[in-house]
Amino acid sequence: MTPTGSILGTAVRRVEDPELITGHGTFVDNLAAGREGVLHAVFVRSPFPRAEISSIDTAEALEAPGVVAVLTGGDLDRPVPMFASASDKVDRYPLARGRVQYAGDPVALVVAESRALAVDAAELVDVDYEELPTVVDMELAAEAGQPQLYDELPRNVAIHRPDPGDPLEGAEVVVRARIENNRLATAPIEGNAVLADPTPDAAGHELTVWLSTQHPHLGQRLLAKVTGVDKKAIRVVAPHVGGAFGGKAGISPDHAAVVAAAVRIGRPVSWTETRSEAMLSMHGRGQVQYAELGLTREGRITGLRARVVGDCGAYAGFGGSFAAGSTRTMGQGPYVIPEVRFEGLSVVTSTAPVGAFRGAGRPEAAALLERILDVAADELGLAPEEIRRRNFVGPDQFPWDTFSGRTYDSGDYDLPLTEALRLADVDGARTEQARRREAGDPRQLGIGIASYVEITGFGGSELGHVEVHDDGTATVRSGTSAHGQGHATAFSMIAAERLGLPLDRITYEQSDTATVPRGGGTGGARSLQMGGQAVEKAANELLERARALAADLLEAAPDDVELTGGSFSVRGVPGHEVGWTDVARRAADQGEPLAVTTDFEQQHPTFPFGSHVSVVEVDTETGLVTPLRHVAVDDCGRVVNPLLVGGQQHGGAVQGISQALWEEFVYDAEGTPLTATFADYPMPTTADTTAIEAHSTETPTPYNSLGVKGIGEAATIGATPAVQNAVVDALSHLGVRHVDIPCTPARVHAAITAAAAGETDPWREPPSAFDDESLLAALGGEEAPDDVEV
The missing domain is CATH 3.90.1170.50 (Aldehyde oxidase/xanthine dehydrogenase, a/b hammerhead)
Structure with missing residues (x-):
């Protein structure tokens, strides 16, 4: 039994913050100085x-x-x-x-x-x-005649995952686009x-x-x-x-x-x-994607061919593997796509090793799909939301098996899309867009939509520990390791819910191998569904043991003992109760503390989803893009603490918007960094961004008892393509069909100029390495393993 009155789902302020905002942080450099x-x-x-x-x-x-x-x-x-x-x-x-x-x-x-x-x-x-000699351009790295950077990697290829076949055969309409996903500097507050x-x-x-x-x-x-x-x-x-984001x-x-x-x-x-x-x-992202989408004239997707080059940088950085790994895994997104061929080519270059950055391959997949879907909608004369709705996996189709062998757990993909459209007043924005176009206003309005699904948790195990002391306080531990997410608050809430203890009586401990014997750390939005679930499991087991101890004290059967308001009593016998202090002391009298350490096993990953709507203003004379509104509706299953979820949404959305508009790490043709300081690398401030309107829908997963999915990466995934689509939408009446990210003034202005000259095709032929039969021979016949997830 659990105490009455649930704390889960309420907006509890972070218990971590007082220590940080009063200057009592324990960052490594502070510890070294002392x-x-x-x-x-x-x-x-x-x-x-x-x-x-x-x-x-x-x-x-x-x-x-x-x-x-x-x-x-x-x-x-x-x-x-x-x-x-x-x-x-x-x-x-x-x-x-x-x-x-x-x-x-x-x-x-x-x-x-x-x-x-x-x-x-x-x-x-x-x-x-x-x-x-150097190799800097990922699209050229595997071409014959390029300098070989490592003797062990012929043609500079770290991973080659071919996927033969023609998924476009029989399509009534085929649209194509070459899409860049820019390299980013991870840039946490603390290096x-x-x-x-x-x-x-x-x-x-x-x-x-x-x-x-x-x-x-x-x-x-x-x-x-x-x-x-x-x-x-x-x-x-x-x-x-001080932040990490995969770096x-x-x-x-x-x-x-x-x-x-x-x-x-x-x-x-x-x-x-x-x-x-x-x-x-410390870098992430870095892909060039060649997407070809086949459809019926009514806008039903018939097939997708994606050929993706991933930049590993030097030393075969693992971020380049996402081209054949997690980007491929999420290659069909929230859509029914009967035929998918997804070829990944991961190459080494003479640049910094590429690692993970918030989402690690999943944002790249969503960016590819959401961009090519908008190209298709434009070709077919459909509204962006309509082409998505015609192709969503339906709520009654779950669990849904994907082409990559994953199984989506639960979802209602139209739910956040409908909510985001309503909250953003898209109809009103489109009316204003039409007015500006008719008036010839140089400041045009664009409305962009992106829907996504991502993989989080990845399965596995995590440690949870709960102990109640003889003074009535409790200690909670988990094998995850927070770097700003709010684990102390969320995990303490779970223990408080199960044990009926006030939140201020709970201490959370983490990230020390001397006190936490094992753990998987934090990444892939795994913490709440793995560590939080482990804490819940430990709390439940501790509660059962405590009930038996209380029954002994109350001279009753354990099944008759209930926990109400933080005290144990016999059901139907008012006025006779014992508290946690009594129970903990009885446990100590028996020679062991009132503590449980356990592991939670989750066999399957979970799949959060959502939709974002971006409204931007584009100055067609200068190319400057100004974000006006950003509505994020993300579904991470059950929401344990809306403040924590909202914080993740705000931070993630700003990072996603920034990739779409400002950030890019650039090298010259020889491999010399050109954006190695904040004077050259445009990290946004609050003055550059817009308010994030963060909302949630709740579709619990059946894979854990809390019903929770990941949220740490979600808004980053939805934000970037929504903003990119908004920029293109603002310019579509001028003939612009695509602008690569970041949509800088120079790129936007160049797209307008090119469209005026009749240059509107977003397609460019992929590197010949994709069709080079000698490449596999050069690699010794080796292909990527079936699972190259990180």
């Missing part, structure tokens, strides 16, 4: 995109004041076991060995008594480079950071590492491989983490170098990434 005897590390990085390292002279740096060590690639000979990789054929070491592969690749590590001394000494490290202390502690740990990561337990396992220290002897703590998965090679240096030197070593370092090394 410890005695900490050394500071600074990296020497390559200014060249690709080059042989002819020599490294560290003698002058070693003699500089305060310098304790200068390490190079030959000093750290264990490869870094990464969170994931697009190819296990390419090893990466903490410091470059013999060759650098991108501008920013670390070649040496200076460790000194202060950061200032380390910076000064780093300038004294003399590195001779011999520049090598990577680590503090490694090799001083043994009383608990038997030989090494303690404070790490800005999404995955402390994975970090522990990976650091054991890097250092040779037994995993059980390593304690990893993820304190407050802090596991450990980075920089983390590995610093921790290995601390073990080698025998003293604590700290490193916090500068903003310029983070901009050079």
Whole structure:
């Protein structure tokens, strides 16, 4: 039984915030500043995109004041076991060995008594480079004759997933578009950071590492491989983490170098990434997509062919694998598509390794589908919402099996679309759009729609722990690891709901391998459906044990005992009750605490969905796009806390809007970064964006008892194509059929100019590598595995 009066579904303010807003955060750099005897590390990085390292002279740096060590690639000979990789054929070491592969690749590590001394000494490290040819354009990387970046990867291909056949045969109408999905700098508020202390502690740990990561337990396992220290002897703590968005998965090679240096030197070593370092090394997205959609003249989809190039960057960065992995997995979105052929080509280039960024392949899939659907709607003279409605998987068709082998759990895809159209007053916006067009107003209005479904959770297991103490307080733990999502609030709410305890009597603990024995960390919007469900399971098991203890105290049968208002009593016998304090003390008297640690197993991923409507104004004389309204209606199953869900929607939508309009990490033709600072990389402020109108519908999943799905990535997925479609819609009467993101003034103006000259076709033939029979032969006949999910 559970207490009366549910806290779940109510807008509870975040319990994490007072500590953060009063300056009591425990970020790695703060912890390092407060410890005695900490050394500071600074990296020497390559200014060249690709080059042989002819020599490294560290003698002058070693003699500089305060310098304790200068390490190079030959000093750290264990490869870094990464969170994931697009190819296990390419090893990466903490410091470059013999060759650098991108501008920013670390070649040496200076460790000194202060950061200032380390910076000064780093300038004294003399590195001779011999520049090598580069490959920067992902569309050309696999073409015959391009420089081969790694001997292990013929034709620069990390993954090739062909999908032969013609899904367009018999289509009455075929539309085509080449679509760019721009590379982004992940740009969390806090960059990577680590503090490694090799001083043994009383608990038997030989090494303690404070790490800005999404995955402390994975970090522990990976650091054991890097250092040779037994995993059980390593304690990893993820304190407050200032954002991650996929960019802090596991450990980075920089983390590995610093921790290995601390073990080698025998003293604590700290490193916090500068903003310029983070901009050079933490990237996501990066695809070029060739989409062909077959339809009937009535707008029913008959087939989809997608050929997608994914940019891995250097060292086979795992973000490039999404072209053949999670982008393919979600390649049919919320639609019934009878025939799908989805070919993925993941290539290495002379640019920074590409990792995950909020959504990790799923936003790219939605961007492809929603753009090509609007091209089809324009071709057929249909409203954007109508073509979607004609092709949605119906609510009575779930569970729905997709072409990629996944099964959608539950959904009503028209529900959020109808709500978003109503909330945005699309009919009124279109009336205003028509007025402006007729008046020849240079400031045109555009209305964009995007519907999506995404995969979250991915199945697996997660730890949950609940303990009630003899003072009536409780401790809750989970193996997930928050970096801003609000786990302490959500998971404490679940325990409070099950145990009838006030929220302020519950303490949440996380992200410390010394107190939480195992965990999967945070990513893929898994936390509530995995960690929250594990906490609920632990709370339920603890409640059953507590009921038995209470029955003993009340001299009653356990089945007759109920929990009401935080106290146990015998049903139908008023005035005789015991509280949690009594029950916890009875447990202690019996020799063990009132605690349960358990694991929740979820066999299947869940599939949140939603629809976004964007209204923008486009100045046709300058190309400037101004967002006016953005309505997000996302469905993450049951909503445990609408404030937390709304926060995720607001943050995700702004990131999605920003990708559509402003952000793009750019290299020149040789691989030199051109947008490595916030002066060049347009990160939006509140002055640039518009208010996010965030709403939810609730379609519970049958895969967990809470009925919850993921929300952390959802709004990012819906926002980008909605804004892009709005920009194109604003210009469609001028003949514009497509504008690649980001829709900068220059690109918008160029599209208007091209349309005026009759250049309106959004299609361009894909790279010849897709049809090159010699490519598979060059790869030794290897194709991608059946599952290349990350």
